[in-house]
Amino acid sequence: MALLEVRDLHVVFKRRGRAPVAAVDGVSFDIEPGSMTGIVGESGCGKSVTSLAVMGLLPSRGVQVHGSVRLDGSELIGRGDEDMRGVRGRRIAMIFQDPMTSLNPVLTIGRQISEAIRRHFGTDEDEARRRTAEILDAVGIPGARSRLGAYPHQFSGGMRQRVVIAMALACEPSLIIADEPTTALDVTIQAQILELIRGLVIERGTALIMITHDLGVVANMCDTVNVMYAGRFVESAERYALFAAPRHPYTAGLLASVPRLDEPRGTRLMPIRGNPRDVIPWSAGCAFAPRCDNVIDRCTAAAPGLEEIEFGRTLRCFNPVPPPPEVPPPAAKRRRA
Numbered sequence: 001m002a003l004l005e006v007r008d009l010h011v012v013f014k015r016r017g018r019a020p021v022a023a024v025d026g027v028s029f030d031i032e033p034g035s036m037t038g039i040v041g042e043s044g045c046g047k048s049v050t051s052l053a054v055m056g057l058l059p060s061r062g063v064q065v066h067g068s069v070r071l072d073g074s075e076l077i078g079r080g081d082e083d084m085r086g087v088r089g090r091r092i093a094m095i096f097q098d099p100m101t102s103l104n105p106v107l108t109i110g111r112q113i114s115e116a117i118r119r120h121f122g123t124d125e126d127e128a129r130r131r132t133a134e135i136l137d138a139v140g141i142p143g144a145r146s147r148l149g150a151y152p153h154q155f156s157g158g159m160r161q162r163v164v165i166a167m168a169l170a171c172e173p174s175l176i177i178a179d180e181p182t183t184a185l186d187v188t189i190q191a192q193i194l195e196l197i198r199g200l201v202i203e204r205g206t207a208l209i210m211i212t213h214d215l216g217v218v219a220n221m222c223d224t225v226n227v228m229y230a231g232r233f234v235e236s237a238e239r240y241a242l243f244a245a246p247r248h249p250y251t252a253g254l255l256a257s258v259p260r261l262d263e264p265r266g267t268r269l270m271p272i273r274g275n276p277r278d279v280i281p282w283s284a285g286c287a288f289a290p291r292c293d294n295v296i297d298r299c300t301a302a303a304p305g306l307e308e309i310e311f312g313r314t315l316r317c318f319n320p321v322p323p324p325p326e327v328p329p330p331a332a333k334r335r336r337a
Contacts (some may be wrong), residue, residue, distance in 0.1 A: 025231035038222035097180035110148030
């Protein structure tokens, strides 16, 4: 049984005097216990809105959420705020992309983490502080016990991100959603944070949803990758299969726009033409058609469905990128007599 089951999730933003905007348009996926799943795409494709809908953190005013989100078989959509407070932190936790805005600047680090421990486990203050020091030590905060009284501004960017990770892990959740957890960090600190998340997830058997626009992060972290565009998944596959042979033109475009170390100096990048706002409604055709080099007449006449084209890979495209030719194995060399 899947730990998290998302079925036909829709999130629509309504604005007075303007047409509604479907930020998430019929997304479905499963998360298995202990698995690491990636959701990738350009900014504005609906990745973060999907995670906020799962967490129940979207505002009730001006937002409509439809579909089903089931955690261990229990429906989360439609639950009240008080019920969801018992789920957040204890069952599902989230690592936000900007630690400076996700931490309260007027409360100490120790209080912000121990408050969640006391609420969910009912421990006294001394026990909560002891467990807070342990988790801060586990994420690599030096002198953890002496830093419980420090404030967020007294930590560097990398240390603040470690604190946010500690807060997410404090109540030992079954699922962690990491929303761009390394956006504001330099490359060296980014590698440390990713290795820390990976190690803690494996050690604790926690499932992970990694939301990012960085394909390198996904290649390093995730088992399964979901590529999202204009509120819908356009391709989903196992990590090695996706990177070895992307089939959707959008996936291929994302990979082609990443600099490669094995390319000669001076090789030009191949960005996807246009921008994410150049879309057509899914009801009229493929949203990626205005930017696609593989577009055919059918793409602007009807919306492609998400179909399984091979074991473990689903695709939403009428004219996909052809698979690479199979390379025959090298012939065995004759032994000399």
